[in-house]
Amino acid sequence: MVDTAKPDVRPSNPNFSSGPCAKRPGFTLDALSGAFLGRSHRASAPKARLAEVISLSKSILGMPADWRLGIVPASDTGAMEMAMWSLLGARGVDVVAFESFGEGWATDVAKHLKLSDARVIKAPYGKLGDPDAVDFARDIVFTWNGTTSGVRVPNADGIPADREGLVICDATSAAFAMDLAWDKLDVVTWSWQKVLGGEAAHGMLALSPRAVERLETYTPPWPLPKIFRLTAKGKLNEGIFKGETINTPSMLCVEDAIDGLLWAQKIGGLPALIARSEANLAAVAAWVETSDWADFLAEEPVTRSCTSICLKITAPWFTALPAEGQAKAAKQLAALLEKEGVAYDIGSYRDAPPGLRIWGGATVETADIKALLPWLDWAATQIAASFAPVQ
Template identity: 50%
Template sequence: MTEIAKPHLRPADPRFSCGPTKKHPGWSPEKLATALVGRSHRTPAAVQRMVEAYERTAALLECPADYKIAMVPGSDTGAMEAAMWSLLGPRGVDVFAWDAFGGRWAKDAEGQLKLEDLRTFIASGGETPDFSQAKPDRDLVFTWNATAAGARIPDTDWISDQREGLTIVDATSAAFAMELDWSKIDVLTYSWQKSLGGEAQHGMIVLGPRAIQRLAEHTPSWPVPRILQLHNADGTGVIEEIFSGKTLNTPSLLCFEDYLLSLKWAAKEGGLPALLARVDRNFAALSEWVGKTGWIDFLCTDAARRSPVSVTLKFVEPEIAGLDQDRQWQLTRKMCALLERENAALDVNPHPSAPAGLRIWCGPTMEADDIAALGPWLDWAYQSAKSEF
């Protein structure tokens, strides 16, 4: 390998993973010392902390007052499947997908729920589907921001103000990082391990009044696993207790403490506007480097649909872009190994389902200075790895 001069300045924190993501500034394990470990999750003290987490979540996300929040098992996957299994059925369903996770919901709707009146609109490679196909009398299932594809919805104009169906939104990498139009959201799900840098395995579900009404009026025709059930034991109405600290399974109180710590940090930063401003600064720092770098570009070519959070990049230098994907992935893996060896950048590889290239997290817990310092190291790794091709 040809020896190429290394940059002088390393990022202060080399963690750029798109999930689980970097902890918020100032985090340390010692700050979890007050966690109720070894206590029952049913004890009043534990329930109080869960309710506090829900209340802080609602305030930070600026949820309407009549929306309800609960923790569910299984990360965002569990939350989305709980919503789909419990709510879909009475109307036709449109699923819009453009990455691996959206594709999972399309497969669930077709292969697991076996919905008879189902339409799927699929895109890939940094593109998004034709949202104009959405119909107001049908339920809509989609991701707000496709973490693996680096593309997001451009706006919510395609969702009718007079819609009759529900919108079920996977917002796992959009919550706390992008503006959410609550007038167009009936169900929203996300996981702790994305924008706030929380621990994995726990998911959150936010239900609006139209979704709660659907639960009261609709009983699924298929069996719903107990761990995903939002209905009462008799199959009617929502389990109200889950919004007041009664969980569907045993949660980690250590993880709850960590989530609370993240919520408190976000509030001290200045709430949602401050989090969005951090994302803007981070994305601007990365965009400045991309704009002056000839070998890399955004996978999503449409700026209006480009994710500012889970930024996915592709190789564009002709001698590399012309290689097949296997060879391009070899380059990606070599770059990542070099960067990890130097402790300059960790986990900047794309999702396995995405094209070869890079993926950089620019969420609220990141620092713009670290992202600015990252660019020269990516240049170094690319030139060093390319010398073997």
């Protein structure tokens, strides 16, 4: 690794966190001035704002008209838990886990729901796993994009249209940045704080007609907490999908979500959002091609995420370190970038291999990504020097 001079250009926005993520370009708090603060979310005007989040989301994402979309408690985690606790158990289930959140859903299925007929199809960080191991006669639970691994599902071609089971997809870091195959999915969840840079604590739950049929014909054998209940007297609670939330939402966050959605609509909708994210990935990929110390954690180029861009450190000085030394060096690298004010919160996820994780979602400007990359080289040389005795 050659010595690198300290760069002169800094990213205009150093927020590269993978959640909550950067606000949209040009955002100011003035965008929230119309929020219905101090009003009941059940009143007609605030309820209309909640419904607007739903209608705008469906329109921008190209969701089929016969799908339901609702705002639910507790972010993407709440939406996924609600789906699993309400729908699973009717048949066997395969959980595909190639990063920490998928492993979390597998733990919930096996140890908390305690389903006897459950299989976990696991792959290590950097790999997607064997798609042929999945049995679509069973229910399927998977993440479209591994937020903590930087690995994504490139497409849904392997999911049959005539599948017997339901396909439940955690799409929180894929929605609004990747083209989701609605005809191959039955449940899709995400949160506001990812690709559109919204605020936390609210989740989105999308249900296909097949998922609704399961809800209305199957009753789980376990008790459901109030915030998980999607049906009443055997019928879908349609109000949830019209803006009648189960618990009290933040109308400030609702206004912020609408602002992000209107921005997305203004710049060209889903194609523009995808193009912005893919441009960020392309910028990092061009840099990786010339790097002598970093590479993508995702082993196959087609599986590289354009949102949670995860990098591993391949320099000899780093790979020669013991595991605890690698973890320390990677943390020092991220901390140095934060100290310089050029990149906040880009250390790898706590369960992932030591490295860096750069958010490349649509609210991040490619110019900021390009400005960041020379700083990565500079910081790596500084950290390498401190580990000189092991080189």
